[in-house]
Amino acid sequence: MQRRKVTLKLYPNAAQAARLEAWTRLHCELYNAALEERIDAWRRAGKSISYYDQQNVLPQIKADRPEFVKLGSHALQQTLRRLDLAFQSFFRRVKAGQTPGFPRFKSAKRFSGFAYPDPAGWKLMQHGGRGATLRIGSGDTALSIRARGQHRFGGDAKPNDITLTRRNGQWFVSVTLRVPEEACGQRTDDQRRGVDFGVNDWATFDDGQTIANPRWLREELPRLAALQRQRARKKKGSLRFKRLGRRIARLHDRIGNLRRDFVHKETTKMVGQCAVLATEQLAPKNMSRSARGTVDAPGRRVRQKAGLNREILSAAFGMAHPMLAYKAEEAGTRLHLSNTRQLKPSQRCAACWEIAPKTLADRVHVCPHCGHVMQRDQNSALVVLIDANTPGTGVAARPKPLPRQRDKSKSVTRETPTTTAQAV
Template structure:
């Protein structure tokens, strides 16, 4: 039986003494992180020596003998903090090699250290006692902490894999809150979702409507951010007139953070509901592979080549990011897998759904402002977004009507691209981007 990994998050309710102890542990982890970073910097600066993670890990027993207050944190948690620094250096060297902005690892104050991780089940245990809550045990013996938690998951069978304790600032009160993010190893049978029908649907995600389907139906875009913009702008204007660091300045900052948090929560809840409803009724879900990071790039340009219509593009970028395309794709991927459905992600640059006719498969170039598709070859006439949804659904079929392998997987060029030279830099996929 295969095992899947699922992450669940619980809210912790530590007592005042437990809260002080957790804050102390975070300070010790931050101190270890900064000391290890300083050691790497000084070793390379003075002797040209590069210190590895294993070099620093091997010194932990001697450090704990000199600093007994580190013992209760657990060896594996301390090792994970050193791995965290090592991953930061690996990312730094990767960016240097790629010619990107390097971003050298920085020292972290304890107030900006988000938390720490137990990389395996040693040193902690999840005690699920009720339907809505339970207890998290940290440590062992007389010094163990038993912290109340709230939350639940839907898995009857699971094996805890790792634990990350996160400290987050509550936007409503400005106080710190603690959360436990636990990765569970769950049998495939326990992950399964029930599917009620065998529908096959093509979806074109957009801004005017959150989703446009191949049958012409639509799901409206709630536009949580646009509704909150007047209130958000008013709060930011009020804060701009206050002295930074004053009581009123902090109060307004908390109100702004609370408003942003509410927008994010409503967006996440909406996307969860929509994606769950889709995988519950659909055996095949076809859409295009979107790249929100590329879609929301700034048009500012450079001093030598300044951009055009920068403010208009900034407004469009805000709308693109507020829709949550990336979050929807991520949720559809794992939910479709749990329901035994097929998620087909069409190769956008190769297929060009918005420029292709779903009736005759010919290319019909259109500007972004043209919202109606009218094919001069076959006379197909329908809304542009509905046509795109039909194109990605057709792309998910082969002549044998087998879901998940469409024209984007063919090695031959598409008919409308027969005379187009092949790109020297772009990779042409030989298999469809599907998550089964």
């Protein structure tokens, strides 16, 4: 039994939206009260309060505050688990020597929503096509909210839990489904493909086929800049300032939805056609670092690097790899992630396996050792495919550098090397 998540958009009427807002405020109040209790207990008595201590007080809270009864015991417990998870993450970061980030109080406007951790207190009814109804609560206080959305797993998928979120004045519900193995995606072909992700073309395959980069953000930049200029001329905090802020947020949401939809569709096609899919492990966080530098050592071409960083992040490489990972497992596809630092796909020749240094401006691979000429991204895709197919050259089987890498010629590439990766 697999677990998959699907998100549906809710269409509450005015009364239902007001009820959802009121319930969200109560969950926010419980979250902040539980956080204050933990802080006061530690300051006054040096005592740590656990999730179970706070969960056991919920019956008394509902007796003193009847409005909490309508929210449901399991939803209230999930809000306390949310706080407990925040503390667990805080202590984990402290032990790791990272920036701790102590849990903070939340305002009602910034509290994203609430969740039901099991199939109690709600019911999702699908009406065929993309129509659905979400029923929350029971009795006279129950809400029946229209929803829009559809999943691909058929009628055998059973809802397990839901999370209601509010974003830019709109409501969404994320449903976790328990899906049988046979209802998951199946592979339709047994190809062996290498793919190189890039900015000029979103993906380039080893046979030369490409997937164009839609450049969602670049297409909307003029409109986004116009809205931001309009807001800059308004008084901060005024009604028009807030109204333009909501329009900007909706535009960012639209860009994100287009990007997510595109990546979902393309990654599904890839794993559905391939028995082996090879690519290199990318680290978008390292690739999109600022070139600003420091006061003592200022960087060069900062604005050009900022534009490149924006395009790298807009291409959503960090979103594509996790999608490929779980979809490949679902379809029975072997996903091979080459170690970029060790293999150097963009610098290595697919014909003779020697290093041919090049800069980002060099879009054609010309090997000085064997004279092999190929489009740069296609050559990289072929290199990772050879790395996946050749016994003994995979990342898991090769903890040391490749034996052919004898002449360590100095690379002049400006690409940032990524961290080590493991094959999936």
